[in-house]
Amino acid sequence: MYKATSPQAGTCTVQRKNGEFCDTPSADDMPFPICGRHASRLFARMNELLSEFDSDPLRRLMAGLDDMDSRRERADKRAAKRGPGVIYYVLVGNLLKIGYSQSLQARLRTYPPSRKLLATEPGTFALESQRHAQFAHLLDSGREWFRFEGDLVEHVKTIRDHVAA
Numbered sequence: 713m714y715k716a717t718s719p720q721a722g723t724c725t726v727q728r729k730n731g732e733f734c735d736t737p738s739a740d741d742m743p744f745p746i747c748g749r750h751a752s753r754l755f756a757r758m759n760e761l762l763s764e765f766d767s768d769p770l771r772r773l774m775a776g777l778d779d780m781d782s783r784r785e786r787a788d789k790r791a792a793k794r795g796p797g798v799i800y801y802v803l804v805g806n807l808l809k810i811g812y813s814q815s816l817q818a819r820l821r822t823y824p825p826s827r828k829l830l831a832t833e834p835g836t837f838a839l840e841s842q843r844h845a846q847f848a849h850l851l852d853s854g855r856e857w858f859r860f861e862g863d864l865v866e867h868v869k870t871i872r873d874h875v876a877a
């Protein structure tokens with residue numbers, strides 16, 4: 713076993729670290745050719761990842777929101793060609809979401825009622841990406857959830873002062 717250097721039809725497609733493929737016959741009814749032993753190792757690892765994730769309801773919620781966001785963002789990106797929107801800073805728990813929207817009120821309804829809108833600034837997708845890069849050192853979860861501390865607190869304060877002025 714483990715001699716093939718390319719996967720053979722009907723056998724496990726898992727590649728071992730030495731570059732050879734597992735040539736054990738695939739188990740039945742798998743979405744792709746994989747032997748029972750490798751399938752159970754994959755399952756065990758996925759199960760581990762999922763239970764780590766599941767143990768934190770806030771992270772689970774944020775992953776869900778990120779997923780909805782990426783679908784919404786594709787729609788927003790098409791809309792963005794028509795004009796600018798806002799960059800918004802929403803606090804959920806102890807994490808701050810930096811996002812972009814063209815319809816902020818609708819977007820805010822997708823967050824838990826306890827969310828706090830701290831600030832908004834006029835902007836585009838380009839500015840949102842710039843802010844994500846600017847505060848990358850505070851990134852906590854997903855792509856858009858940041859620890860609300862240090863220069864990010866200062867930044868939000870600056871926007872608020874600017875709006876109030």
Ligand SMILES: [Zn+2]
Binds near residue numbers: 735746750
């Ligand atoms: Zn295998």
